[in-house]
Every structure is written in structure tokens, then in C-alpha cells.
Amino acid sequence: MINPENSISSTLHALDLIAERHKALSSNLANMHTPNYRRKDISFSQYLGGISSPLETKLAAKMGPSPVTVDEMSGKKIDAFEELSEIQKNSILYTIATRRMTSLVTEMRTVINMGNG
Numbered sequence: 001m002i003n004p005e006n007s008i009s010s011t012l013h014a015l016d017l018i019a020e021r022h023k024a025l026s027s028n029l030a031n032m033h034t035p036n037y038r039r040k041d042i043s044f045s046q047y048l049g050g051i052s053s054p055l056e057t058k059l060a061a062k063m064g065p066s067p068v069t070v071d072e073m074s075g076k077k078i079d080a081f082e083e084l085s086e087i088q089k090n091s092i093l094y095t096i097a098t099r100r101m102t103s104l105v106t107e108m109r110t111v112i113n114m115g116n117g
Contacts, residue, residue, distance in 0.1 A: 011101045017042060018094045025087050032078040039078055041086075
């Protein structure tokens with residue numbers, strides 16, 4: 001049986017991760033001409049790959065205070081088109097996660113309404 005509390009918690013953590021990635025990507029765009037600025041990003045595979053325990057436990061353990069990583073390839077220039085493409089991909093993930101959350105809340109309302117009938 002699926003535990004709605006775990007599903008909501010998992011979705012909330014995914015939304016947090018998506019928001020942090022959006023901050024990192026937009027920071028890259030804003031600082032692309034700043035000398036010595038290093039590209040920042042979040043690798044979803046680092047947090048979501050090979051999960052054997054509940055998602056929220058893994059995310060909380062791995063994310064720590066900040067999931068943002070700094071790209072150590074200091075010689076690589078930030079490409080605005082690449083960053084915008086990544087922002088678009090991140091926006092799609094956000095849309096999926098918010099739809100999932102809406103679906104979970106709708107399911108809970110349905111169960112509550114059926115119980116009151």
C-alpha cells in the first residue's frame with residue numbers, strides 16, 4: 001500500500017531540489033561574464049540514483065545544507081544557450097512535480113469526502 005505521507009514528502013523534497021537547481025542555473029546566467037565565476041549546478045542523479053531507502057531519507061542525507069555543486073572546470077566558459085536549455089528542462093520537472101502534488105492532494109480530498117458521506 002502506498003503511504004500518502006511518504007509520497008507528499010518525496011514530492012516536496014523533489015520540489016526543493018528543483019528550486020535549488022533553478023537558483024544555481026539562473027546564477028550562472030547572471031554571472032556568465034563575471035571573472036573567475038565557476039558554474040554551479042545540481043546533479044539529480046547524485047540524489048536520485050540507486051535509491052534503496054525512501055526518497056526523502058536519501059535526499060535529506062545527501063543534500064545536507066546545500067545540494068549545489070561548483071563546476072571545477074574553470075576554463076570552460078558558461079554558454080547562455082546551454083544554461084537556458086537546462087532551465088527549460090528544470091521547468092518541465094517542476095511542472096511534473098507540481099502536478100504530482102496536485103494529484104496527491106486531490107486523492108486525499110476524495111478519500112476524506114468519501115469518509116464524510
